[in-house]
Amino acid sequence: MRKAFLKSSNEQLKKFAKIVNGDKPLRKISVDEKLKVGVDLGTSSIVLTVLDSKDRIVYGAYEYDHAVQDGIVVNFIESVNILRHLKEKTEKVLGRELKTACGAIPPKTGEKSAKVVANVIEETGLICTGIEDEPTAAAKFLSLSNGTVVDIGGGTTGISVFRDSKLIHVVDEATGGFHMTLVLGGRYKIKNDEAEKLKRNKDKESEVYAVIKPVVEKMAAIVQNMGSEIIDPVIVVGGATNFTEFTTTFSKDLKRKVYKPLYPQFVTPLGIAMFDN
Incomplete structure (x- = not known):
C-alpha cells in the first residue's frame, strides 16, 4: 500500500x-x-x-x-x-x-x-x-490517511501525525536547512551565500553531508522524542531532505523505515x- x-x-x-x-x-x-x-x-x-x-x-x-x-x-x-x-x-x-x-x-x-x-x-x-x-x-498531496509527515524546510522541522485522515498531533522546531548552511559556513569559514551554494552542489554532496549530518541527526531526534505518538509510515519531505543518505540517517536513528518521495521540495x-x- x-x-x-x-x-x-x-x-x-x-x-x-x-x-x-x-x-x-x-x-x-x-x-x-x-x-x-x-x-x-x-x-x-x-x-x-x-x-x-x-x-x-x-x-x-x-x-x-x-x-x-x-x-x-x-x-x-x-x-x-x-x-x-x-x-x-x-x-x-x-x-x-x-x-x-x-x-x-x-x-x-x-x-x-x-x-x-x-x-x-x-x-x-x-x-x-x-x-x-x-x-x-x-499529506494531502501524498494521499496519506495514516502516518507521520516530517516537513523539513529551510527554517523549521514540522511534524504532523495523521490517523483516519485527521491531524492528531503537531510539533514544530526551528531546525532546518538554514542550520545546515550555518554549520557549513562555520566549518569552511565562508559566508552564508557561499555555504548555501556549496550545500546544493551535488558534486560535493558526500563531503557536505559528512559535515551537516549532526544537524540531520538532531532533526531525527526531534521526531524520536515523540515516542509512541509516531504512526508509520514516516515520510520526510522538504528541500532540506535532498541528500542521498538522509533517509538512511533518519531510519537508523528512529529505528524504523523512513520514506522520501522524489523531488521532496x-x-x-x-x-x-x-x-x-
Whole structure:
C-alpha cells in the first residue's frame, strides 16, 4: 500500500520537475478552465504551483529567496516582488490570468504569520482562499490517511501525525536547512551565500553531508522524542531532505523505515494548491 501511493506521488513529482520554470505547461488549458494555485513562501525559495480542478499538474515556477526566516516572512517587499514575478511568468506561459491562491505556514506559527502570508499573496493581485499548515498540505498531496509527515524546510522541522485522515498531533522546531548552511559556513569559514551554494552542489554532496549530518541527526531526534505518538509510515519531505543518505540517517536513528518521495521540495507546494477551492 505504501509503495503504491509513493509510486503515484513520484509519477506526479517527475512530471512537475520536468515543467517547473519552463516555457510550456504540462498541457494546454482553456481560457475558462478552473485552476488551483498554491504559494509556498519558504526560507530558501518561493514556489508557485498550478493544478487543474481535478488536481492534475499544469505548471509551476520557483525562485530562490532570503525573504523568509524560520518559516516567518521577514522581508515583505522582497516576498511580494518575487511572487509577483512568478505570477507574471506563469500567466505568460499559460496565456491567462491567475485569480486565486492558497498559502501555507509551518505548524504553530500563529495567526499573525498566516495573515502576513495572505497579505503577500493578495498584494500580487491574487485572492487568498486560505492558509494551511505545511505538513497537512504534504499529506494531502501524498494521499496519506495514516502516518507521520516530517516537513523539513529551510527554517523549521514540522511534524504532523495523521490517523483516519485527521491531524492528531503537531510539533514544530526551528531546525532546518538554514542550520545546515550555518554549520557549513562555520566549518569552511565562508559566508552564508557561499555555504548555501556549496550545500546544493551535488558534486560535493558526500563531503557536505559528512559535515551537516549532526544537524540531520538532531532533526531525527526531534521526531524520536515523540515516542509512541509516531504512526508509520514516516515520510520526510522538504528541500532540506535532498541528500542521498538522509533517509538512511533518519531510519537508523528512529529505528524504523523512513520514506522520501522524489523531488521532496515540491511535495508541500503541490499539496498547498489542492486546497485552493
